[in-house]
Amino acid sequence: MEADDEEDEHDLPGLPNADEYDQIRMRCAPNPNGPWHIGHARMPAVIGTYKQRYDGWFCVRFDDTDPETKRPDLDAYDAILEDLSYLGFEADEVYTASDRLEIYYDHARRLIDAGGAYTCSCSGEEFSALKNSGKPCPHRDKSTETIHDEFEDMIAGVYDSGEMVLRVKTDIEHKNPALRDWVAFRMVDTPHPREPAADYRCWPMLDFQSGVDDHIVGVTHIIRGIDLQDSAKRQRFVYDYFDWEYPEVIHWGHVQLDEYDVKMSTSTLGTLIEAGDLDGWDDPRAPTLQSLRRRGIEGEAITEAMVQLGTSTSDVDLAMSSIYATNRNLIDEETDRRFYVREGVEVGLAGSPPGEANPPLHPNHEDRGVRHIPVGDAVFLEQDDLPARETRIWLKGLGCFHYTRDVLQYTGDPIDVVRDGDVDVVHWVPAAESVSLTLRTPDGDVTGWAEPEVGSLEPGALVQFERVGFARIDAVDAGGTDHATDASVVAYYTHD
Template structure:
């Protein structure tokens, strides 16, 4: 099955609408999301749709904003009207339900099995912003009580704290769950003594049969004294993994099987990666139990969690009711899907890095905060992006273009401009003398000029060179005008400096790099670009620059070559 002309026109109109809306050539993720959302019949054809979108986007990128507007008005005027009349959705964070005199306490509780990703960043930003708004307390709690399946990374603890501080979300308190195991044991013992918890020796399949039949397992009604004996044996390491589980008693006939006698502790004899914990414990709390105890102990007043975790709240409520506690006020939010990354898992990313598919956690292709930071995405842009997203139960599907647009507003005024020629080709210039040119560092800000020495040759991009033919006229930006006299070898003669001639003869203006430039390597989500840049770029270490006709980049190192991380257009 192939795409029809109508399908291609649909793709074109949404591509043009995106270009008109944001004033720049669109990214494939944004257009793909809109097309697939509107055209159900194309969803099974993703492999065929992707290349067609790429072709259409390439055509759009070659045109000007004026041409985008004119073309969209011609083929889909209703989309122009949609841009003009579409009501802006409510943005920002809604007020919390705060009792008079109450100090707001909120937490961000990651499993440190890898660094923060864009997915977890929402929790950092929103919880810390609410705490700032109400003058409360922000806690980072590391839920690291799974030393086996989601094994923590030692480096990740510091990464989370560092990234939180970078985001302006400095924690008021840091809690590590694996330091507090004895406290969980004490509460478990109390629940056993109350007859609200029991040690179950059923294997998983057998317990499921009982649970599905709404029947108690044989161990459910054993006396608290006998359960305490089994509990002590669990703690002493006398039982093997999976042979015993401590369960919380609930309503075994509850209509929701997920709420029937859920597990609270299991036996895991894998040492914990933290040396201060190591093999000290072999009985570990499951997340629902650990989180319930901690939210009470830390005085949590408000919790924001994914709507997919509503069952967790219902399970934890049993513990709160048994212990006479009041459950924190809870808000649920939907999932956020970034078009460019799709569904990702920290565990799978970790394996891919270990297998050498990525260079590390800051590889520019990854959705980690470490990658965003290295690429030059500013914390202010990330905070605004997630705050304006707000808190709601609706799942959100969004493009990175929205984040890039926020970042562009911040970096455009501060980023100096430079020439970088990727995949360079030499062009020899005749009828011209060596000279020095001084393009401005910024088109609107008064920050001085660069100094570039020009001899009888310069570099231009191969994609520009391929379009030239004998007689072609062009202008080297901020330099002079040329007429091509030979293709092999590529040569051109100097035909003047007048910018008026450029307008009159509709010459294409291209960027260039001097022969004495410095090698530049740009690492981006789309691959690696190598070429030549201005030597003055070496003064911009750790800063964001704009390579003209290429995009914004953060200069990462300036040794024998410049290594830059691509930010965005």
């Protein structure tokens, strides 16, 4: 399917030992505790791209096995799948770990039979102390029968949280303390928020659940963060007991984002939304996928930027400008131009300028037609664009004016004065007939006036406000196209 460009440049390195597998199978295993932030896009972007490249397969598996500390958000399951689709990918299969408890229990029983696990009632502190000095705890050598009995009691919910765990027997003297006899199942008193899982009290830990599931669905390549580097080593003990072969694994570093004041963290964002500091997950100030989507950024631009980050184990700083640059290429040709003046300053006009300005909708596409901007006797300019006294300025699409005694005097000079470099070109809107427009940006809201026809655009339309930047029209109040007190149009800032 990509035979003809097999040797072509790829943005991503090849997967290890890719040719040893009939099919490349990967998984994306989010914790459904909220919609995705921008950093989450890396996983689907990369495995989706690998899937296309190798004609492979990937699933989404919701690793929702902690009903308490990382309590799942019931809305997040669908929100995440929507985010995935926004990025341009569909999962071949969707699993939910909390539906699969019986599978994990069965594997735990087999592990006990294989002598690879034991129930332990040490407190966390007690065990930690023993473990750190390389000493086994007294529960390590129970009979298989006792272990089975106690594990069945765990499943039955006989114990309370903290009273009993099932540990994987690894090597209590392993030189890496992180790998010594880790917990595979623990008791959780809090019911899971999903109805079908609400009665379970004995929950697997990520390392066990994930390890078992990866094998069951035939994952060949695991891609995940460096925080899980030791997980692979822990899981190998289970794989060895079962005589399974561990998948290829790639660990990558953390992604940091520039240009945002808000930390890229699902729980932080959730707290800010809860407190009313953010309007929601799609607030333009939030570094979330829903926010970028509302701003009119194409998922493809995000995917491409993520793929360009590669898969290195060191931490990376993602510049939003790289997402913006890609998106600009995607939308520029099809996006019409409009005028929008931020925080405008009103200036009178004199000298009989033309009654209407008709700049093109798109400078490269004359066939799309022109805009219709009635001029009137005054315009709004941006504060920074106000010319010095007794100098000339070119109102884009209208003509040349001389700034005298608080008014702009039409001069009728030809465009050559601009070519000569003496005259700045600025955008403007008529003071009398523009529509008020609030532009919501990552740095906060901006108010101003847009040329009249912006008031009749459809929500969802993309525009480029000349010399300001791209924006997505979000809401239009058809009633108030003249000087209403409130904004009649709300737009979300895309990028410059």
